Amino acid sequence: MIREVPGEELARRLQVACPGAVEAWQDISLWVKPQRILEVCRFLNQMPGLEFNLLNSISGVDYIEHFEVVYHVTSTINLHSAVIKARVYGREEPSLPSVVSLWQGADFQEREVWDLMGVRFEGHPNMKRILLWEGYPGFPLRKDYLEAPR
Amino acid sequence: MLGLGIVNGLIVTMKNFFRKPFTISYPEQRVLQHPRFRGEEFTWYEERCTACASCAKFCPLGIIRIVTHPSGETPTEGDSYAIDAFDIDIGRCMFCGLCVEACPYDALFMGSGFEEAKPSRRNLVITVDHLRAADKRPSTWFRPQLEAQGYDPHKGTEVTWRDAGREHFLYHVPQRPEQESSTATEEGKP
């Protein structure tokens, strides 16, 4: 059975390692500051006892006033999983650091979030569109994207 | 690395050489579909239909178009709406059967055929006249009352709206085993 680590527990540990990085927590979710996501993820990935070595998925959600990038991570060693979320504000050029240097599996997923949601990941080696072609106008999964341009 | 694996493989193919082929020559031979097969050609019983348009609402693609007008003087006494148009665009239909599942009066059934090729896309729209005139050979998909009769659209005769029965409301709720006797076909008739 994979235990879902409560956000509170993670927040307590992060308080020591990366002070000020945590914004909030609720149930199994943990909100961190987007600029410090790489730092938090490195801690989660490398800290003994946590060792989240499998990045399940990166999702982007458009909450209109902000974007939320959701990281589902699992540890195959300690058999627990966590949900890390980062709120990114601004609709023009929202961006946050990339975690490709930690998990290679973030490569295509971050590109997908950029492609469909328009959230840029700084430090990604190949930040190109993945499903749509370069120069496609708009980001289809945003809520204000209503109709495909002709 | 002695070539024995290759010889083994040759034996297997030779064994299959003498087996009966599993493909069939389509127009002459046909695979008989299961009665539950979700085919084209929807079966629709006008007598049952109240034109509530549940099917149109549940269709994921929105390809069912229903236009009605109040038919009789006393709609409150069970007189249904009259149907002006009941178009199903099977050119876009994906035969998920959600419309059949949504129908509260068991008026709409999936069909059982699959040879509905038409020369033009426009002809792929099933109109209300087509639905009225079509063979009433419904699929038993999501219609346990038909399954209980042992009905097979590929063998049996056409089914009138009286014989098609009504799916008992309690069919899908947890007390099904106790209610099984009450879902008999006689009871389902209106």
Next chain:
Amino acid sequence: MAFLEGHALFRNLYCLLAGNLDNTVACSGRGGLLPVGWEWLAFAITAFAITMVLLNVFLVVTMFYTYMERRLLGRFQGRLGPNRAGPFGLLQPVADAIKLLTKESIVPRGTDLLLHNLPPVIMVATVFVTLAILPFGEDTFVANLNVGVLFFLAITSVNALAIFMAGLSSGNRYAVFSGMRAVAQLISYEVPMVLSVVGVILLAGSLSLVEIVEAQRIPFFLLQPLGLFIFVVAISAEMNRTPFDQLEAESEIVAGFHTEYTGMKFGLFYLAEYAAVLTSAAVIVTLFLDGWNGPWLPSPLWFLIKVFFLAFLFIWVRATLPRLRIDQTMAFAWKFLLPLSLLNIFVTATLVLLLGEETATGVALSTGGLWAMAGINSVVALASVLLFARMVHLRTPVHPIPSMQPSPSEVA
């Protein structure tokens, strides 16, 4: 039947036309249809007639073979195979031919037209030229060439050139891949193929295919099991059959050298491919399977039966085996087949020396000696193949990644 049985095709027709006045051909009859002095016309008519008959019969047989291959492949795979055109789908090759003939011939832009159009013709021509030397039955052949084996080996090697031309002229990168593979593979497999025939020549004492068949008191596949194995493998590589179908490896390089060929040009490639199976099978029958000889039935029929039996084996193998990688294919030729064929020559030559008896014409073997040789050769073949299979590893280590940049010396 008398036409085919016991008489050479060419001689019979020629004698009918020209009579026995010419000394070049020995005729049994007396006068011919044509007056004296018109022997050249008789020769021309005969040659033309024979060629037409042979080509057409062969084309029909090839068409039947394409049908048979597709049908049998279907059966091997649990399918039915083509069964729509005509009874049992027998007219399928005709339908295919009509389809291919009526299709548009598309030529890629910027290609050399000559280079583009020549390869299909060469491919078909090489296969048909092979027919000239094949003895189809007792005394039934077009030409009894005294260097028949060499002629066959020389003609088949022209294929590599044709395929390379096709690959390069298509302007398609898959075709270029195929062309490069063709050069590598076809030339590599020529070596073991030639060497494996040497054993047969040693035993028969002749290069003429007719004389090789006549020399087979015991069928050579008993005397030369190793040679037969190598020859079959090498020739299936020569005609691009699985597991050596690198040149048109569908899953890798789409259609290989004929990716850009359409219509009848593709049809000619297709025809050459299937005709090559038949001629190759015929050569194997001639060299190793006792040619046209056989009890009860007329000799051409025996020949046909043996050819189609071999063709069936080819189809069977095609239906079963996956494909080797190109470097493994090459390694198989050089590391496995070449040493084996050299061993075969060595063993055969030694045995001919040891068991043979001096006769007026040279060294010959008695029937007892032949049987002894068959036994020894079978043991040698089995042992050496197993030994080599143990020793040779086709798996290659991961290729070192070459640098993308040219070295400074090259730039300079």
Next chain:
Amino acid sequence: MPIRSEPVTVNVGPQHPSTHGVLRLRVTFDGEVILDMEPVFGYLHRGSEKLGEERTYTQVITLTDRLDYVASMTNNQAYVLAAEKLAGIQAPERGMYLRVIAAELQRVASHLVATGFLLNDLGAFATPLMYCFRERERILDLFEMLCGARITLSYMRVGGVFQDAPEDFWPALRKFMADMPHYLDEYEQLLTDNEILVTRTKGVSILNADHALNASVTGPVLRASGLPWDLRKIDPYEIYNRVQFDVPVGKAGDNYDRFKIRIDEMRQSLRIIEQCIDQIGPGPVRAIVPSLIRPPIGDAYGRIEGPKGELGFYLVSDGSIAPYRFKIRSPSLINLTVLRDILIGWKLADMIVTLGSIDINMGEVDR
């Protein structure tokens, strides 16, 4: 003087016989050796995630059918589990058993397709493919009995399955279960010891477990690398904790292991189905669920062990009848992350085989 050679760039696909759909690989070759490779996606992008935001929770099921169209059943299952997690619905027991039976049948079918096409990529002229499809047809027949369709199944509903299996399903399933092991033996006889196959696949494109895990590779590809990471075992959903089965693992993580592990997994799936047939009891197959589900505001990530890897659905609810965000974690796409790393230095022919051994489905890659 060394021969001067130039690298050549080839677009393998989107129209190529063995890119399993419309995948395009931009490959740089030196001769036949791969120097660089970049997959290009999007030729089958249909915007499923956007479409899902405009459909009710039940209607979305029809979208999931079309993600990995050779494994619709497991797609349905993953989505339905995510939606149940979101809405707090518990499916009745018989419904869960039926789901597991259907999902395991689908896993067998998907692995059959994977094996068949892998052998087709290896150049076996469609023979193993036809044999695999013969058995797959029988599974599709079973699906037709269950839900009236063969490919786009839409069998599962939030809160169970839409309808109980018909009477004639069980004898047919038993007959299939009796026949299938023999067919698997036949595949093994035809394939696993074949020298050509072994030569082509052993030691080729090795992926070690750490690399695989770091690149989020899941499913048979990860297990072939030696890590027994199977969500059915590690995080048992539905009734997987009530059945006994082994998790086959490979040793080297090469193409051969990825091929072999699928055959072993088919045997394990048959074992699971057999136990399910024994354990399944009478009862309802569908919980009482309103036709228009309105889950509470929140999010849920439901995942299953799909035939191709961890298939997850991340659903966000805003309390309405349609998901606010419908995100698909597609294993096919994410497994391709390692493709470049395990291909460089190998040959053109290996590229095709490695792609086949990873077993992608373009419907799921591009969504």
